[in-house]
Amino acid sequence: MASGQLGTVATQLLLEVKHLYSRNSYLSDDLLSALQDVFGTSLLASLDIVDRKGVTHVTCPSGRHLYLVVGSSGRLYTCLPSGLYCPCSFFTYATLMRGESLVCKHVLAVQLSQAMGTFQHLTVSDEELVGLLMNKDTAQ
Amino acid sequence: MLKKRKNPSSNKGFPSFESFHEEAGSHDQRRQGGVRSAASSSTKRLHSEWSKAGEGFAGFSLDPEAHDHNKPHSRKRPRVGSWDQPGVCRQERNPNTSEDIPIEWSESEDEAEQEADSLSDIVPLSPVQSASQEEDNIISSDQSDAVLPARSEISQSEASTISHHSQSEPTPTIVDQSGCTSPSPISPKSMARHTIPKVLGASRLKRRSHVSSSPQSCAKVRSSVVQKLLSLKPEVTAEDVEISDYESASSDEADGDKAVSSLEVATGSSVSISTPDASPANPISASKGSPKTGSDWLKKVQWQISSPKDGDNEEEPRGPLDSTRKGKKFVRGGFAEQLQRLQSRERASITFWNHKVANSTFDPSDQKTCLVVKVLSSCVECSVHITKCKTLSGHNLLDDPQSPYVSVLFNKQTAEQLGLMPGNTVAIYPPWQKLSIPAHDYPFLLCTYYCQPVAEGTADSQENLEVEQSEIKGPAPSLVTNLSPQKAQTVHSMLTSTRKSLRPSNLFPAGTSTGEAGTAADEDSSAGHNRLYSVRTGQERHQAVRSFLEAIEGLSGRASPGLHVVATVQRVWCQRHQVTLGQQALLLRAAKTQTSVAEPTQELRWHLLLEDGHGAFCELQVPNVLLQEEGWAACLHGGEGKEWVFSGLRVTHRANRSRMPTLFSLIDSVWSDSTARESWTSQQDSEQSENAYVSMPTCLPPSFCYLVSAWPGESRVEPPEDNLTSSTRDGSGQSKDSSISAIYKSAQVVMLADSEETVADSARISLYVKLRFWRSQPSGDSNSTMETGRVLFVWDGSTTDSSQPYSKINVRQSCVITEQVMNLMKQPGACLFLKDILWEKGRVLTADVCSVLHQACPEGVVTEWWQRVTPPHVWNSLATAVTPGLQVVTSSANLHSLVQVQGQVLSVDEETAFSWPECDTCGNNRLIEQGSLLQCPTCDKTVTEPLTRMSLEVYVDCPSLEKSGIVKIKLLQDSIQQLLSNQQADDEGYELQAVLGQELRPVDGCLTSISRDSAAERVFMVEEIPQLQDVTMTTES
Known part of the structure; x- marks a missing residue:
């Protein structure tokens, strides 16, 4: 079997999210159920982040952009738009080391927000964005 | 509260206690108070407290070192103090704290002997208490926590003592039913000698043991416990209450009997601990009540004792509720809430399912309703088992007969339950979800929670399927050992191969599809949308019932909730709904805007009045968004009077007449105990004799009505299948459109x-x-x-x-x-x-x-x-019908009625007399003058032939009013032009004199108000209404 089948399924489901949401502005229970099956426990927390509009798309004049996700404790996590990485410890342990979970809730929240287009926008200066990238642990 | 209570015997002769507590007790003052009173009571009473202590602690603080504080005073008392060790042990009530502490048994036999001695002197046995100990031991909950842990030291040691004994002797004689004065016949020394070491071996007790008795560790424990205690806010528990209670009951030390009688305890508990079965061989435990009863009694007593005191307790009790209180609050109407509800439904449903299949094996007759697959290969990705399977039966459920292969995703629990291995055969029951992926040859099945292993040979298939073991489970790269195969490969490739594979999006291809740029994959998805579709159980499909009540009753315990009923649409109407704040989240989401909508907005919803086959009504709300769906559109636009099969409706409210009089006035208008329904029900009766409701006469109008709502993505409506359609013949034999339901009562x-x-x-x-x-x-x-x-x-x-x-x-x-x-x-x-x-x-x-x-x-x-x-x-x-003429206005004309005005123009209200140009195309009256030309900003063109609009209000003397007043009429354009027809406008406008005295032709108007002018004359304000042209009717042929 080819590797990454779960990723393929996840991608397709997110496309379904995008499609359904753009058309009807809701997510069906079926779709949520399928997402739950693939993403596991991260989904609930991610949806909560999405509900609370906890994903912010940060852009700067130079064109570089990233996502800031508000964690449950109010901490901000910097997620890159094209990559699947999150500085949170769940990602380190459960996703990277143990491979138990496909993504952490922050990355999933970014993915869902992207699919639904429900993130907030923030424009910062180039320097500020660099600051976010360089100093992401203390970014508030 | 306890502190305030005066204790006559406090501190007398027990200085060691005081010192001990002060040393131990940076802990809560209140507790200390309780402790003090405990300490000051008699030894016997202490024992009585210990005796109740039985719950999850084995505080074997029999360590000689622990007695040091007390040594200066006497040989015996210090020991009591050490037993009590209230400072330590009470703090230990936190089970979490205590569990971490290993037992260190450093007790000398001598000490044990002494203790056993003293115990045997004092402590008789009580079956009831013993029972309670058993249960406390089992429960070890926060509630039982109320029992003094300090006492548990003794009780445990005793328990162990006797447990040993009773193990060796099936019918222990130590139990004294009177529980008061008889000493135990067993030699305490002998008990102590061989029982105490045994305690360690007794797993039940061991589990509860947690107090270290070596001095260092004891101190450590104490400090750590104190710390934990400080961090936790202690509360008054039944423990304190009990103590005070006992004190008040037997504050006189001489009153030994009472104290003793309340002691009983520990020994008894040990009996039940060692013989949890309450074997019949033990007459006492058998006759005097099972462990359950005793503990129930104890709990009840504790509850009774503690509950009245709760008023004194300012702090919230820390109970099992704590954990539930942590439940996170999600945004109302948000996705998380939706998912949470869904999860709880699924969990419940899966539990039911597991219970159902727990002891059953696969029934081959199910093969038509489920999908039977043979697992060819399996790999685990992120705790999800991805299997390639070949379908053996149930192809019809897949709607995809092309390929016999499917990829089935099993979650961890399901896989464990199935013992999933390549080569297994698994029956998958609906519901599940099927996801087709364009680049993938065969579909994925998700949410396969309802599975059952199929034994070899049970399924029809005789095919010998080659079973390929998953190749993916190769050795992971040495750098990272615990990676999932997928990640391992990725990391491996990241480490070894080209830059391309370093792109993190390879991990998870969705990462590439950003929200702002529609990729090719996106378009593909929107082109072939709805790749995900849910396979529902056949039950759900065909279980549409004809009664709302039945449907509502049937809701409990179903994974997919929602009414599934056949009902006749009696009425359809639209209603505006204020969108409440709670719904604004939904609305914002729908609007996909970031702006917050502060003011309440309105939303249009469709309402359907449904009637089932038994004369029950329910009102169905359908959000406007569902109109996009074909089924709903048909139902809402042309569905009135027909029968429909509704599914996935959610019950929201139950209304009655006083709550919703409007709705019930409508229900009354359509409700009838008419022959139509009777004939219909009797017809049903002959078809379905088991229908329980048929015989029920429906003579009273309904007094309640369920309000249900349809939800996007869940609720469906479809015309009934042929056999469900009630083809109707009414009494007159008149043939009707079969699609119109017989119970439909059309508008009167x-x-x-x-x-x-x-x-x-x-x-x-x-x-x-x-x-x-x-x-x-x-x-x-x-x-x-x-x-x-x-x-x-x-x-x-x-x-x-x-x-x-x-x-x-x-x-x-x-x-x-x-x-x-x-x-x-x-x-x-x-x-x-x-x-x-x-x-x-x-x-x-x-x-x-x-x-x-x-x-x-x-x-x-x-x-x-x-x-x-x-x-x-x-x-x-x-x-x-001919257009009726209006009566001319009279002095008795009603306000807000239509009248005709005719008479002579007396004067003109000059403030209202003006005219303005208007664009002949769009009707815009804000034209811009550019030189001699007029420009319409809306049409962006020069208006060459502007329309002239006029406004004029005139006072008319109507002969019909017989000098009782005059009419002020606001004229419409046509009438004004008619009045002005015989003069030409100059630059200044029209000449006033030309209008005055003119005869106004009869005009129709609406009498809007009656007032008095300065001359105290009545003025009838009339607004002219448009003249009626005869409209040709569209008559149907």
Whole structure:
């Protein structure tokens, strides 16, 4: 079997999210159920982040952009738009080391927000964005 | 509270306690108070407390070192103090704390002997208490935590003692039923000697043991416990209460019996601990009650004791509720909430399922309703088992006969339950979800929670399937050992290969599809949308019932909730809904904007009044968004009177007459105990004799009504299958459209004149009318208690009263008028069908929220429904109705009535006399003057032939008023032009004199107000209404 089948399924489901949401502005229970099956426990927390509009798309004049996700404790996590990485410890342990979970809730929240287009926008200066990238642990 | 209580014996002769507590006790003062009182009570009482202590602790603080504090005083008392060790042990009540502490048993046998000695002197046995100990031991909950842990030291040691004993002797003789004075016949020394070491071996006790008794560790424990205690806010528990209670009960030390009788305890507990079965060999435990009973009693007592004191307790009790209180609050109406509900439903359903299949094996007869697959290969990715399977049976459920292969995703739990291995055969029951992926040859099945392993040979298939073991489970790269195969490969490739594979999006391809840029994959998805679809159980499909009550009853315990009923749509109407704050999240999401909507907004929802086969009603709300779905559109637009199968409806409320009088007035109008239903039900009866409701006579109108709502993505509606359609023959033998349900009661169409003869106090009637004029009801009308709305002046040719040829109909604001009808109403003489107008005795006809305004028999629409609601005589009467003339205004004319005005123009209200140019294309009256030309900013063109609009109000002397007043009439354009027809306008406008004295032709108007002018003359304010051109009726052929 080819590797990454779960990723393929996840991608397709997110496309379904995008499609359904753009058309009807809701997510069906079926779709949520399928997402739950693939993403596991991260989904609930991610949806909560999405509900609370906890994903912010940060852009700067130079064109570089990233996502800031508000964690449950109010901490901000910097997620890159094209990559699947999150500085949170769940990602380190459960996703990277143990491979138990496909993504952490922050990355999933970014993915869902992207699919639904429900993130907030923030424009910062180039320097500020660099600051976010360089100093992401203390970014508030 | 305990501190305040004066204890006569406090501190007498127990200095060691005091010192000990002070040393131990940076802990809560209140607790200390309790401790003090405990300490100051007699030794016996202490024992009595210990005796109750039995729950999850084995505080074996028999360590000699621990007694050091007390040594200076006496040989015996210190020991008591050490047993008590209240400072430590009470803090230990936190089970979490205690569990971490290993037992260190460093007790000398001598000590044990002494203790056993003292114990045996004092402690008799109580079966009840023993039982309670057993249970406490089991429960070890926060509640049982109330029992003094300090006492547990003794009780444990005793317990162990006796447990050993009782193990060796099936019928222990130590138990003294009287529990008061008889000493135990067992030599305590011998007990102690061999029992105490045994304790360690006894797992039950070991589990509870947690207090270290070596001095260092004891101190450590203490400090750590104190710390934990400090961090936790202690509360007054039953423990303290008990102590005080005992004190008050037996504060006199001499009253030994009482104290002793309450002691009993520990030994008894040990009996039950060692013989948890309460074997019949033990007559006492058998006769005096099982462990359960005793503990119940104890708990009850504790509860009774502690509950009245709760008032003193300012802190919240820390109980098992704590964990539930942590439940996170999600945004109302948010996705997380939706998922949470879904999860709990699924969990419940899966639990049911697991219970159902726990002891059963696969039934081959299920093969038609489930999918049987053979697992060819399996790999684990992120705890999800991805298998490639070949379908053995149940292809029909897949709708995809092309490939026999499917990829089935099993979650960890399901896989464990199935013992999933390549080569297994698994039966998968609906519901599940199928996801087709364009690049993938065969579909993925998700949410396969309802599975059952199939033993070899049970399924039909005789095929020998080659089983390929998953190749992926290769050795992971040495760098990272615990990676999932997928990640391992990725990391491996990241480490070894090209830059391309370093792109993190390879991990998870979705990462590439950003929200702003629609990728090719996106388009692909939107082209072939709905790749995900849910396979539901056949049960769900066919279980549509004919009764709401049955359907609602059947809701419990189903994974996919929602009513599934067959019902007749009696009425359809629209209603505006205030979108509440809680719903704003949804709305914002729908609007996909970031702006917050502060002001409440309105949303249009469809309402359907449904009636089931048994005369029960429910009101169904359908959000407007569902109109996009084909089934709903058909149901909402042409579904009235027909039967539909609804599924996935959620029950929201239950209404009764007092709560929703409007709805019930509508229900009353359609409800009938008519022959139609009886014949229908009897017909059903002959078909389905098991129908329990049929025999129930329905003679009373319904007193309640369920409010249900349809949800996007969940709720569906479809026409019933053929066998469900109630083909109808009514009594007259008249053949009807079979699609119209027999229980449908179409709108009661009457003529305006007939409406006055309605017998009931209130009713809902429907009218075919011609509209003469309508105007908005002024909101500030002090005379009107009606909400703002519209007033319609209509006629239908049936009214013979020439003084009031037009009937007034109030249309409330809540009545939704469609745009189409609004456009129609612009032209006077329009034919309207007013459905379900509320008629109340002595009041104006009212169109309220349940009423619907239709275009009367829209052109080209000749449906069954329209024929049904259009009695020929009504229609003919309307078609031939001549426009009645209005009476001229008299001094007795009613306010807000239509009158005719004719007379001589007395004067002109010059403030209202002006004219302005208007764009001939768009009607814009804000034209820009550019030189001599006019420019319309809207049309962006030069207006060459502007229309001239005029406004004029004139005072008219009407002969009909007989000098009792004059009429001030606001004229319309046509009348003004007619007045000015014989003069030419100059630059200044028109000459006033030319108008004065002119005879005004008869104009129709609406009397809006009656006031008095400065000369105290009555002024009848009239607004002219458009003249009526004869409208040709569209009659159906």
